[in-house]
Every structure is written in structure tokens, then in C-alpha cells.
Amino acid sequence: MDWSFFFEVLIGGLLAGIMYSLVALGFVLIYKASGVFNFAQGAMVFFAALIFVSLFEKGWGLAGAAAATLGVMVVLAFFVERVVLRPLVNQPPIALFMATIGLAFLIEGFAQGILGAQVHGLDIGIADVPVQIGGINISKFDLFAAGVAALLVAMLAFFFSKTRIGRALRAVADDHQAALAVGIPLEQIWVVVWTASGFVALVAGILWGSRTGVQFSLTFTALKALPVLILGGFTSIPGAIVGGLIVGASEKLAEVYLGPHIGSGLENWFPYALATLFLLVRPEGLFGEKRIERV
Amino acid sequence: MRNRIRISGLSVSAGLAGLVLGLALAAPALGQNEQFIPMPSYRVGPYAAGGTGTFGGFIDYLDMLNKRDGGINGVKLTWEECETEYKNDRGVECYERLKNKGPTGAAMFNFLSTGITYAVIERATADKIPVVSIGYGRTDASDGRVFPYVFPLVTNYWSQNTAKIKFIGMKSGGMDKLKGKKIINLYHGSAYGKETIPVLDLQAKKYGFTVTHLEVPHPGNEQESQWLQIRQAKPDWVILRGWGVMNPVALKTAAKVGYPRDHIVGVWWSGAEEDVEPAGDAAKGFISAAFHPSGTNFPVLQDVKKYVYSGGHKGNLEDMNRFGKMYYNRGIIHGILNTEAIRTAQAKFGKKPLTGEQVRWGLENLNIDEKRLKELGAFGLLQPIKVSCMDHEGGGAVKFQQWDGKKWNLITDWIKSDQTIVRPMIEESAAAYAKEKGITPRDCSKE
Amino acid sequence: MIYREAGQFHATYAEDQRIFPIRQDRVAFAGILFIAFVLVPLIGNDYWFGAILIPFLILSLAALGLNILTGYAGQLSLGSAAFMAVGAFAAYNLMLRVPHLPLLASFFLAGLVTAAVGLVFGLPSLRIKGFYLAVTTLAAQFIIEWALTKFGWFSNYNPSGVISAQKMVILGYRFESPVRRYLLTLALVSLLALAAKNLVRSRVGRAWMAVRDMDVAAEVIGIPMLETKLLAFAVSSFYCGVAGALWAFAYLGTVEPQAFDLTRSFQILFMIIIGGLGSVLGSFLGAAFIVLLPIFLNVAAHSLFSGGVSQSLASNLELMVFGALIIFFLAVEPLGLARLWQTGKEKLRLWPFPH
16 A cells, blocks of 8 residues: 555645635535525636736736636625625525526626637646655645635635624624514625625635636536535635535545546545535534424 | 516527527528538547648638639539537537538538548548548548548558557667667546557567556546656656646646656647747657648748738738747648548549549549659648558658747658557458448448 | 416316416317428428427427426436437447337337436435536536546447438338438327326426425325425436437437537526426427527527628627626526416416406
8 A cells, every 4th residue: 555645645635625715615615695596607717817907917916807807706705696696695596506507508698708718728827747745746836825724714704704894794694584674785795795706706616716717617516516515515714625525535545546447536525525425414514503393 | 577587588499499490490501613622620639730720721722722722623612610519419410410511511520629520421421422530530540441531641640659669669779679678658547548458569569669648637637646656656758648738738748747748749739839838948849740740931821811811811821930840830730631532533523613422532542652742832731642442541640849938940851650459450340340340341442 | 368267167077187288278279289280391491390390399308307307306417418318329329239120119229228317317316405416417517527428339430530421211211301300309299298297297296396395395195205306306307318319310310429428408597497396388488589589589680780891890799798688587586487377378368457
């Protein structure tokens, strides 16, 4: 048993999982505050990355491009609140879910229509080369991504617990009607949440885009976030991180050690099978609350 | 207020239905001396880069022929695009929508998608419209006796694979040096990706190398585990059978685990600029097969520039930077092959708009030799092609190119495929299909 | 005015229990059936049959299957495309390996095989509820897709993993031309839709709806969870399996497992959400919306914009308009197109009076 190889696969998997968590964070933010499962999150990642890289290629510089993209995501948040959320207030969550699907098509068509179908490379200055730590090769870029994720989670945790808006967000997540009753402006909160989610999408888009190039398949990163959300719960930020770590690690370990026996390519379904087994034991997820059903 | 919204919703839907129904039934009037070539393109979705580039080149070539020569022997070329989004059912819908357009119906179909090609083969054969699949599609359709209406021109996947092994053999110092070498086949988890597994296994047995097949699940955003395995196994060569985003990710991950990129040989669907540019420096040294080079110093491309893109005219490309790149030139090749087939058919059936059946004859008797290539201004861009009833492939050679960070540089001349391996496999597969479908293979000697 | 029930009395239980109790409805539906079975084959052309109507009908059937599971029984499933794949491959293998198997029997048996598979993947539903159940169905989706590609036996060792469906022959009558394939598909779909409608009106259907609305209460009053939920999975998978078999045999002819990927599962889910959860008509309306609208947009874009606008922009505009229309229709009627239709009918009953 080659232990250093095992650790390499494990650590590589954990770090890959962080990348999934970044995308999952966007989902969690929106679900927490508006109860909507935002199918358009993948499209938002793609859209943010595309705007960023288009500006970056024109010479805008990292900070400038990021700031400008964030501005666009704010506009998007206003648009979503006005056009999608307000007409559908109080509707069943499945209708809202479907509306975000329409939104996904809208964003995808808009992004490729305005900014073109070209594939863009993105180089933010961190090379994807390995460094040796304790005899194991770990990619510099992966470590950078992990650092960024940690920073993001810390920022979000601070935001939610220490600022007024953060507390308002938690109130809204708990109970819309009660929040309205104490005078929390729901529409503003939603704009804030979608902006925050847009920001997370931008970060995820930059990191994923550096790895795969900014192209349409960035929208598929959202699919990888699904098992992460299921394991970690839909409303928990640390849950998204932990879920990502578990999915990433198990995926890679399964592929490397089980793959040669069962057949390669089982990466795609292994996280889901794992999630199923997990849910059979604990149906409310890792960090979810135990549901008490009243008849 | 809710009611008003409801009623407006009802009326909008009724209005939409009526409008679109009317439009669907109204057909645009087409002139009589025109040859219609359908363009089932895809300009949205994950493969839009390939679609816009290739169909851009194809349309530009037809446009150039119209402007420079007045069409083919005076018959103007017309075309209409139909968005397939690279989906099989949309492709079938586009086929049915466009097959009867034009005075004589569609000349032929180029879908640029293996899935759609598979889905349409039976219909097209029944409708007598040829389906051309240049560098993709149903490999066993190279046996024209079983597939009279399907033309996988230039090179098919199995031929390419044998040429690749020849190249690796060349690089190793001779085919006998392949014995004992380790090759890993990293393939995309789809029908396309799986297609070369049997031919590799066959060659492994013949030449004595070991081949391991590793699947990358679609879409291939993440290949950590596969490349860690590759690093463990330390193969001499990796064959990258990628598609779309799998390609740049493969190269980047290879750099991450430290596998030398100049020992990775890709298929031509890993060999466009869009496939390697996102990987940045990690792609330097990567080798890919190509059935045509990139570049603009071919007389035919200069003609396209002259007649289509100057004097205030606009071609099909929105971004002129893509002119002369791999996908665009692939489109030019599409233009050349399809129009030469029409020209060949016109020599027999007359200088008028032709039916699909007649164009099929043109495709089956397509013969572009070096002299003709020079006349077309495509010498070096396209290999000599000779199609026959038995052989719908017609070419079977590939060149190899290497990425230097800025562009592709050719590193070999045309390397022919090994038909002693490929042809029996094709005939076996085609025969199985014929048996399944109850088709009697044609007798080529009688035609 | 025309849509009044005045004067229509139900004198027997049978009359009372009809699917269409109002005579105008019966007449209208008979008209639709007449148009579908008689008029359309006479005036339609290859394009309409082969590219519009057949996929619409087949996907309506799949949507119907998913509606039974998600709309009526309340079990969210994202694996419907995988069950279609099972049906397609099962039908192909049955026809291939069982000599002289009649076509309809192979479809039926393929449906049963799919029902069995659906049952297995539905077992977690006894413990997992709501959105989390979508996980297990996603596991089904990916596992089935992977298995069908990986194990060559399913595709008869075709190098690409593609299956070419056999010709459809019933009692010597060949179903090759688009018209015949359309009629066969229409007949099968109509039959299965009738079965579904009756199923959801019966005790089984009511049990499903009870489970959907509040399963704890349902269990308390004596509805057996195990049988009810598993039956929902089985029936739903049967429908999806037959739809898959039809997709391979009557529509495309050649099928690869990627034709039944996650995108297709989502597509079917979108159909039932837009069409209306818990409604047979909704399945058809949703299928029409999702399948036909993009095509109509493409045709419309061509007729309106030919040459004026770059093709790439036009294609992306289509996508945007499609998304915008989804949002618009949901804002108008969040419960789906079927509800919109129902509202329209109610308005019609009062017309020309406002209330």
C-alpha cells in the first residue's frame, strides 16, 4: 500500500472538494435567505467569469475587472428580484425553482450572445504546479483556492453574525412572514443575498475558469455542487465546506482504488451513491435540522 | 389584476401559437437555378466555439464561390442555418425541416455531430439524401456497400488511431520498438470516447505494447484522479481522446502531476486552438493529430478574404482573429469537399441543381488529386481524396502538429493509416449492422 | 353560453364517474381524437410527423410517468431519463435475444423491466423524503448511464455503445414510414394516458395524493407506505420505460446512453412543472411547451430575421426568449399551464358574464 500516493489522492481530493464547495456556497446563500433553489447558479458562475475575463483581457487588471463584474452582478440581483422573485412571492418553491431555470437560460443566452462563444484562457498569476510538502505533491493553485475559500467562509460568517444585514438575512431565512412583521424589507434583503451569491459565483468562476478555461461548461460545475449540498445540508455554510471535502475526497479515492476493479468513470455516480447511503442513516443531512412533522 | 394577467397570459400564448404556425407554413421563395445546402449548425452551448468556427468557414467558402465564380458552373449556392444546440432530437428536427428546401431538395447534410449523424442515417438513406461526416460520425460507414448514403470523408477515428500508433512508433525509433511500451488511452466518457478501444486493443496485441483505458466522466472538468493514476503508472505515451473542456483540463492536470506534455498525443477534436489556449503554458509541447493544418497562406483562404471579407462585405465570422484557425479551416475543408462532390455530380448529370441522389453519386466518385488541389488553392491544406463504392473514407492520412504556446506547428507530413488493421474491423462492423437491419450489401463491381 | 351544463343529468353511476362529465367536453375531446387519428395523417408531412409530433408524444408519455411519481405521489425524481434508457435498451435486447418476440410484447416487457429497476431505486423513498430523495434518483441516473456505457453486453458489443433499434413489425404490418410510426406512437400514448387518468382517479391515485399531501397522516389512516410509494415508482418507471423504447424504435432509430442524460431528466421535470404537477393534461401541455417552443422560436427567428441579424445572436436570443417565456408563464400561473387552462374553462362557463 503506497501511503504517499494515498495521501496525495486524498489531499488532491480534499482540495478538489473545496472547489465544489465554492459553487455550493452560492446555492446555500440563496436558499438560506429566500428558500429558493437557484438552478441558475451555474449560469451565474459562467456569466461572472465571462465578464471578468473579457474585461481582464482588455487590460483592466484583476481588481478593476473584479469590481466591475461585481457591479454587473448587483444589477443582475436587482433584475432577478424585480422580474423573478417579486411576481412569484409566496408561491410554492417548485415554481420558484422552475423560474430560476428560466433565468438560467436567460443568463446563458445573454452571456454568449453579448460576449461570444469563444473559449478564454484565464491566468491570474498562480501557476498550477506542484510544491512538495512532506514528500507529497500539492498544487500551488489548489492551496490558493483553499485559502480563498477559507477567507470567503470567514467573511460570510462575520457578515452573518456581526452585521445588521447579516442578522436580517438569518431572520428572513427563518421565517419570511415573521421578518416582514418586524419590519425587515424583504426586497432589499433579497437583492443583498443575490449580490452576495453573485460575488461567490464570481470567485468560483475565476478559480474554476483558471483551471478549465472560461467556457460554457462552467455551468456544469453546479451539478457537482448537488451532492455537496445534499451531504452538507442546504442551509449551512460550514456544511457546504464539509460536504465538499467529503465528496471530493471520496470521489477521488473511489476512482483510484475502486475504479480498476469495477470499471473506471465511477466518479460521476459515486458521490450520489454515497449520499444515498448517508441519507438512509441520517435523513436530514449532516448539518440539517431534524424535521418534526406535525399532522 | 391577477385575472388581467391571466387573460393576457392566455392571449399571449394564443398569439404566439398563431404567429409561429403561420410562419412555419409560409415558405420563402427560392430561385430555380440554385443548389440548396442545409446548415444544421450549433451556435449555443458548450461546443459553440467549434460550431461557430466550422460552420463559419463552410458558409464563407460557399459565399466565396458565389461571389468569385457565380456558384458552381453557374448554379448559385444557397443555404439556411438551423440551430441544433448539438442535441440529437434538434438535429433530427433540423433534418426534417430542411431536407426538402430548394428546387431539388437538400444536396447533403453535414451535422458536425456524431450523435446526430447516427440518429439521421436511416431517415437520410430512406429519403436518398447523403450524410457527410468529415472526421467524425459512424466509422463503419466507410464501407459504402452497407452505407450507400453515408460518407465519413477524409479520415475516420480508427484510421486516425492507427496513424497515431505509427507516429508513436516513429518517435520510438521504429514499430518494433513499440514492444513493451506502455500507452494509456484517456478517453471521454461517451460513445465517441469509447470508439477507439477495440482498435487499440488490436494493435496492442499486434505490436506488443500494453494499453490501459481510463475514462474521464463527461464533461471532464476535473481529472485529478485520472492523472494521479497516470503518474503512478508512468506510461511512455498518453493518447488523449478528449472533447470540449476535457482537453484543457487534461493538459493542466498533466502539468500539475508533472507528466510531460510532449508525450501526450491528442485526436483532432483535441487539436484546435480553443482546446489548448485555456491551458496556457501547460499546453506547450502537446501533440495532436490533424487532418488539416491551420494557417492563412493558402490561396483558397486568400480568396475567401478577398471576396468575402473586403470591400465592406461581411463574412460569417464575427471575430476575424479566428480566420485561419483550426475550426475555420475545417469549415473551409467542408466547403471544398461538399462543393467538389456537387461539381463531380454536375459533370455527369448536367450543370443544374441536383437531387440528393445525384449528389450521392458525386460523393462516391469524388476524386481530388494533387493537381486539382493546386487549382483549388488548397494544396497542403487537404490531402488527396479518392472515394469509391467500397471506400467512403477516401483519404485515411493525418499529419501531426505541436503547440508551441502561440500556434500549431506541423511536425510530420501525411502519415497513412494502417488499413490492414482498420478495414477488416470496418467490414465486420458494417456486416453486423447489415445483418441486424436486413440490408443486402451492394455489389460494387456491378456499379 | 355554449359551455353550460344545464340540462345534462347523470342518471347512472357510470355517467357520474365519466372522465368527461360535460357533453361539450366529450364532443371536444372526440374532435381532438378525430383530428389526431384521422386528419393529421391525411394532411401532415414528414417533418410534422418525424420531427414534431412523435418526439412530442413520446416525451409527453415520459412526462406523464414523472407526473405520476412527482405530481401525484409527491416523490421528487431526477432519474426519469435513466429509466427511459433502461426501457430503450431492454426493448432492444429483448427483440435481439428472444426470437419471434412480438413488438408490443417487447415494449410491455421492457416497461416491466424498467418498473423493476425503478422499484429498486425507489426503495430509499421509504426513509428519505422531499428534495433529498432527488439524490437517490440522481444516483440512479448516473449509475444507469454509466452501466449502460460500460458493459458492452447492453449494446451488443457495439464499439461506440450505440444501439440500432430493429424494425417495427406488428402482425406483418410494417411501421416504417413516418405516418405509421406516428399512428403507432399516438395509439400507445393514448392508451397509456387513458390508463393513467383512470389510475389517478382510482383508490391507488387517491392513496398517492394522500401520501403527497401528508404522508404521516396517510399512514395513520391506514394507507400502506411501502406498497403505495413503491407502486408509484414502479408505474412511473413503466411509463418512462415504454417512452424510452418508443424513443429508440419509433423516433430516432439509433440511440446512445447519452441521449438519456441528466439534461433530459431535467427537461422532463421542467415539462411537468410548467405543465402542471398532478395533471394528465399538464404533462401534454408541458411537453408541448418545452419540446415545441424552441423549435417554433427557431423558425420564427428565421422568418423574421433572415440575414438581418447574425446567426449566433439569433440563436442566443432564442434561448433568452425561451427563458423569459418560462418566467412569464410562471408569473402568470405558478401552478402550471394546466391550471391556466382550467381557469380558462371556468371563465368560459360564465362567458359572457364576468362572474
